[in-house]
Amino acid sequence: MENLERRTFMKGAGLGLLAFTVGSAKVLMTPGQARAQAVPFRLLNGNEGAVIEALGETLVPGARQAGIAHFIDHQISVPAEEALLQARILNVRPPFANFYRAAIGAVDRGAEKVFNRKFAQLTAAEQYDFVGRMRQNTIEGWTGPTGGFIYTLLRTDAVDVVYGTMEGYAALGIPYQAHIVPDKRW
Amino acid sequence: MANEKVDVVIIGAGCSGSVFASVLAKAGKKVVLIESGPDWQLTDLVSSEMWGRRIRPAGAPILLEGKNPMGYAGQAGWGVGGAALHYFANHPRYLVNDYKIKSEHNRALDWPISYQDVAPFYDRVAWDVGMSGDAKAEEIWRPAGQAYPMPPMKSFPNGEVWLKGFKELGIRTAPAPVAMNSTEFKGRPACIYDGWCHVGCPTGALANPVVTYLGEARKANAEVRAMSTVTRILTNQAGTRATGVEYYDEKKQRQVQEANVVIVAAWSGQNPRLLLNSATEKHPKGLGNSSGLLGKYMTSHTVAGIAALFDEDLQNHLGTIGAQFMSYDRYDKTAYKDQFGSTYITVGFAQKTHDFAASRPELYGAPLADFMKRAARGFTRITLFGEELPNIENRVELSSEKDAYGMPLGRLVHSYDDTAAALWRANGVEGLRIAKAAGAKEAWTGNVIPTSHLHGGTIMGTGAGNSVVNSYGQCHELPNLYVAGPSTFPTEGASNPTYTILAVALRGAEQLAASWGTVAG
Numbered sequence: 001m002e003n004l005e006r007r008t009f010m011k012g013a014g015l016g017l018l019a020f021t022v023g024s025a026k027v028l029m030t031p032g033q034a035r036a037q038a039v040p041f042r043l044l045n046g047n048e049g050a051v052i053e054a055l056g057e058t059l060v061p062g063a064r065q066a067g068i069a070h071f072i073d074h075q076i077s078v079p080a081e082e083a084l085l086q087a088r089i090l091n092v093r094p095p096f097a098n099f100y101r102a103a104i105g106a107v108d109r110g111a112e113k114v115f116n117r118k119f120a121q122l123t124a125a126e127q128y129d130f131v132g133r134m135r136q137n138t139i140e141g142w143t144g145p146t147g148g149f150i151y152t153l154l155r156t157d158a159v160d161v162v163y164g165t166m167e168g169y170a171a172l173g174i175p176y177q178a179h180i181v182p183d184k185r186w
Numbered sequence: 187m188a189n190e191k192v193d194v195v196i197i198g199a200g201c202s203g204s205v206f207a208s209v210l211a212k213a214g215k216k217v218v219l220i221e222s223g224p225d226w227q228l229t230d231l232v233s234s235e236m237w238g239r240r241i242r243p244a245g246a247p248i249l250l251e252g253k254n255p256m257g258y259a260g261q262a263g264w265g266v267g268g269a270a271l272h273y274f275a276n277h278p279r280y281l282v283n284d285y286k287i288k289s290e291h292n293r294a295l296d297w298p299i300s301y302q303d304v305a306p307f308y309d310r311v312a313w314d315v316g317m318s319g320d321a322k323a324e325e326i327w328r329p330a331g332q333a334y335p336m337p338p339m340k341s342f343p344n345g346e347v348w349l350k351g352f353k354e355l356g357i358r359t360a361p362a363p364v365a366m367n368s369t370e371f372k373g374r375p376a377c378i379y380d381g382w383c384h385v386g387c388p389t390g391a392l393a394n395p396v397v398t399y400l401g402e403a404r405k406a407n408a409e410v411r412a413m414s415t416v417t418r419i420l421t422n423q424a425g426t427r428a429t430g431v432e433y434y435d436e437k438k439q440r441q442v443q444e445a446n447v448v449i450v451a452a453w454s455g456q457n458p459r460l461l462l463n464s465a466t467e468k469h470p471k472g473l474g475n476s477s478g479l480l481g482k483y484m485t486s487h488t489v490a491g492i493a494a495l496f497d498e499d500l501q502n503h504l505g506t507i508g509a510q511f512m513s514y515d516r517y518d519k520t521a522y523k524d525q526f527g528s529t530y531i532t533v534g535f536a537q538k539t540h541d542f543a544a545s546r547p548e549l550y551g552a553p554l555a556d557f558m559k560r561a562a563r564g565f566t567r568i569t570l571f572g573e574e575l576p577n578i579e580n581r582v583e584l585s586s587e588k589d590a591y592g593m594p595l596g597r598l599v600h601s602y603d604d605t606a607a608a609l610w611r612a613n614g615v616e617g618l619r620i621a622k623a624a625g626a627k628e629a630w631t632g633n634v635i636p637t638s639h640l641h642g643g644t645i646m647g648t649g650a651g652n653s654v655v656n657s658y659g660q661c662h663e664l665p666n667l668y669v670a671g672p673s674t675f676p677t678e679g680a681s682n683p684t685y686t687i688l689a690v691a692l693r694g695a696e697q698l699a700a701s702w703g704t705v706a707g
Contacts, residue, residue, distance in 0.1 A: 059550045080244040081264075084236040088244040089260045128551055135548070155543075155550060163539035163558060164235050172539065172562040174503050177380040178233035179388050 018074050031067025031074065031161055042077040043097055044069060050120040051104045052154070058127045059151070060158035066168075068161045076100055086156040090149075099145065103154070106144030110134060113141055188442045192216040193706065195431055195445035197416045197460065200268020201684060202670035202691040203451030204400035209695035211406035213702070218409045218443060219400075220433050222452075223265030225412035228396065231271075231386030235540045238385025241271050248455045249585055253601035256486055256637045262453060266410060267395045269453060270684055272384055274508045275365040275392050277317055277685035278530060279308050281328055281517055284679035287575075291519055293526065294575045295483070295676040298648045299657040305331055307689035315393035315688070316371035319363030326358060327514035336368045340379060344500040344566040345510030345534020351624025352513065352533075362509035362532060365393035365685070381536025383507040392506075399688075412436065417593045418464045419448055421664065425468025427707065428667040434591050446706040447666045447698065449659075450644075451691075454484065454673040458582040458643035459596035461654075461669075474644070474654040474661040474669075481582040483645050484600055485678040486637040488572035488610035492617030493545040494626035496564040502537040509569075510534035516570070516616065517680060527573035527609045528680035529616075537565055547632075564627070568620065570613035571638065573680040574606040582643050602635055610635050639683050641672040658694040666705050670694060 017028045020039045029037070041049055049069040056063030075083045080094035087096045111119040114133075115126055122130065133139050134147035162168050169176040193215035196203045203219055211217045224230075226241060243264040250258055263269035281301065288296040309332040311317075318336040338361030352359050366383075367376045377391040390397045404410070413436035420429045420442070430444035450457050458481035462472040472480045509532035516522070516529035542561035543549075549557050580601065584594035602610070614631040621629030647653025650662035659674055661667040670691050672683050679686075698705060 059554075061552060061555050082240070083244060084239050086239070088239055089242060091248075091250055091259050094244060131550060135550075151550075152547065155547075156540075159540060159543045160236050163543065168539060172558060174539070174562050176233075177382075177503065179231075179378075179380060179382055 018071070020070070020074065030165070031071035032065060033067070034070040035065070035067040039070065041069070041073040044073045047118070047120070048101065048104050049073065051107055051118070052100070054120040054127060055107060055131070055154055056158040056161070058124070058131050059155045060162045062162045063158035066161035068158055071161050072100060072157060086153055086160070090153060092153070102144050103150045106142065106147070106150065107134070109144070110139045110142055110147070114139060188444070191430070191444040191446075192218050193445065194218070194447045194449060195220060195443050196449040196451055197431060198268060198450070198452035198456070199266040199395070199400060199410050200263050200451065200453065200671070201270040201395055202687050203268070203449065204395040204398070204403060205688060205691035206449050206451065206668070206670055206695040206698070207403035207408045208399040208406070209692065209699055211403045211408040213699045215702075217403065218411060218445070219403075220414045220416050220431065220443065221266055221410055221412050222415045223263070223412065225410055226265045226267060226271060226386070226396065228388045228390060231388040233380070233382040234385060235538060238272065241265060241386055247589055248459070248582075248596040248598050249587070250598055250600075252580070252599040254635055254637060256484075256598055256600045256640055258455060258598065258640070261638065261640060262455065266400060266412065271386050271394050271396065273394070273684055274383060274535075274682070275506070275684075276508045276532060276682040277319075277363045277365045278512060278514070278681035279328060280304075280679040280681050280686045281514065283517070283519060284528065284677060287519065287677055291526070295645070297657070297676055298646055298653075301329070303657070304686065304689050304693065305329065307692045308685065311685065311688045311692060315365050315398040316367055316374065317363055317365050317393075318368035320361045321363075323360035324363065324514075327517065334363065336371060339364060339366060339368045339377065339506065339508075339510065341510045341534065342379070342501055342505045343498065344502040344505060344537065347496055347498070347500055347566060348533050348568055348620065348624050349511065351620040351622070354623040355620060357513055357515045357531075357620070359511045359513045359533065362512040364506065364508040366506060366508060367391045377506060379504050379506060379536070381503060381505055381507060381538065414441070415591060416452070416460060417591050419450065419460060419473060419667065421464070421466055421469070421473065425466060426664065428664050447668065449668040449670055451670040453671055454640040454643050455582060455596055455598055457669055457671065457673040459584065461644065462582075462584050463593055469663070473667065474663050476650050476663060477652060477654065479645060479652070480654055481643050482578050482580075483576035483642040483676065484580040484582060484598065485574045485576055485641045486600060487639050487678060487680060488574060488602065488606055488613070489636040489638045490570040490572065490610055490613035490617050490631055491545075491636070492568050492570070492614070492621055492629060492631050494566055494621045494624070494629040495560060496566065496625065497627055499563050500566050502565055505534065505536040507535050522609070522612045525609045525612045526605055527575065529573070529609070529613055530571045530680040530682070531568065532571070533568045535567060537567070541567070568617055570617050571680045571682070572606065572609040572613050573678060574602060576642060576677060577603055580642070600637070607635065639672070639678065641675040641678040641683060644669045644673040645676040646674045647676065658697040659691070660694070660698075660705070666707065668694065668698065
């Protein structure tokens with residue numbers, strides 16, 4: 001048996017590094033770094049990215065800067081069995097991009113019904129109010145995936161990027177204590 | 187493509203399949219395990235909530251329906267080790283009363299065996315895989331047996347803080363029996379209490395199948411074919427024997443593997459799906475289904491999770507995801523007035539940031555951020571698992587939708603009846619009483635019943651009229667077809683099932699090895 005020393009592995013998964021394409025090169029960086037460097041999305045369009053960022057930030061403050069849109073964009077572009085998303089745990093049927101696109105559409109349509117504007121164009125207070133109603137499935141005429149399910153899934157995505165990394169643990173003053181870094185085969 | 191015939195083909199390289207593989211390979215049989223997921227190595231088990239999702243299934247081979255859909259994907263496994271690659275390694279036994287509910291209460295079903303039939307195998311499994319705990323302390327609830335090979339695991343403030351509450355209410359506790367190393371065991375290191383068990387333990391301190399039975403099977407030359415999906419169990423023309431399996435390999439090529447004995451060990455969702463999909467003219471309702479009970483009596487524990495905040499710093503990042511303490515004091519089927527069913531209580535687990543957030547699903551925005559800061563210091567939990575009685579309406583059946591190989595998806599329909607829901611509510615009340623008595627500043631529980639563990643679908647019984655398999659997992663109608671795992675459990679008790687899965691599988695595997703000449707033909 002390999003003798004693993006305690007907490008000697010402090011990079012990789014805990015840091016939330018993913019392989020993003022910059023120019024023609026693949027570069028390991030966090031979704032937050034990818035956002036800061038304006039790495040183009042693989043699948044999402046500009047409005048889809050904006051909705052995910054706004055929704056993520058409303059759900060978990062810090063999710064926008066932590067790169068929630070780049071995280072989701074990256075994860076829906078890889079084969080489902082390689083994805084790290086909570087969507088697989090909640091039995092969402094692949095390809096996961098279909099769910100996220102349907103969810104974004106539902107949120108925008110709902111926002112237009114309530115506020116006559118798309119979700120990303122609402123004020124922070126309006127977004128907070130809207131998400132509360134979406135969670136409780138009380139927006140009339142809602143179409144697409146249920147609001148409660150979108151809330152649950154996107155909230156976990158936002159928790160992933162804000163609190164699921166070593167940076168997130170450090171921000172709360174909690175030792176991360178990783179056993180192991182990701183193997184290159186991942 | 188046909189492969190050279192082998193002695194045994196096992197569908198699934200998880201917990202129960204690994205036991206059969208180990209016993210039979212060591213008995214000199216040529217064993218092949220066909221596993222739908224990857225051949226994970228310990229170095230793949232990354233300490234991260236997100237990366238840990240990679241060892242769960244992706245996609246929807248099982249459609250989830252009913253009033254209380256089973257939390258399937260989070261519970262199931264994908265790849266070698268199966269669900270036990272990410273399990274919490276809690277190893278309580280089922281107790282004497284679990285095996286004879288029908289006889290004693292005229293409710294539910296009896297097992298065709300008693301606790302005494304399984305007890306020797308509990309003891310052997312403990313020494314096979316390595317368990318820590320205090321067997322003597324458990325004897326207030328169960329017959330005496332052998333001591334565990336290792337002393338109890340360390341405890342931490344996040345578990346110890348609850349003990350005052352239990353004591354005040356007169357609820358007895360004992361160190362939790364777990365399949366983890368409190369000391370070095372068989373060359374595997376002692377646990378370092380970093381709490382990443384649920385995403386797979388890479389150190390070998392937790393007894394997952396990769397480091398126990400599957401490892402032993404491989405040493406005895408059992409072969410694992412990973413990324414290979416079985417679609418049918420093949421039978422002879424007379425319908426009297428299994429002849430092998432059809433599967434699709436890692437290149438998506440159709441293969442046939444003939445074998446003298448076929449063992450279905452793909453967990454409770456997939457086992458009935460496979461047997462139903464293997465219907466023939468001789469077995470038009472699926473293999474082993476003359477009783478009509480194939481796919482029926484699916485059960486899943488209710489979970490009353492009690493979360494609490496205490497003033498003190500509980501160091502909740504320390505420990506294991508398995509419990510520090512446990513209690514069988516509410517395990518009697520009539521422990522609560524006006525309720526029915528067993529309850530198993532577990533106390534104190536390492537907590538991750540996702541656990542904090544999941545405990546208050548209604549919080550978002552600034553209130554969530556505020557809660558996360560408070561939880562980082564004083565958050566802790568106990569869990570009360572409740573028993574669900576078997577209900578024939580809870581079932582796995584084939585959907586009209588098909589997977590990539592043309593195999594019908596499974597449809598798992600699951601709803602709790604009033605008895606299970608009432609026991610869950612009673613457990614929530616009991617847990618909040620304990621929290622209050624322990625001095626928690628705040629305590630709460632959820633308002634939706636979570637499901638945990640999955641049993642049934644190919645239940646064992648005394649004959650083909652009332653069950654699919656016998657107590658060894660041998661199919662009543664095809665003697666060289668075995669089914670392993672919790673799908674064979676007629677009732678679920680309230681204990682975490684893996685210890686019983688291992689013990690029952692070991693009993694079945696040894697019976698098969700001992701009667702090989704008769705069974706294999």
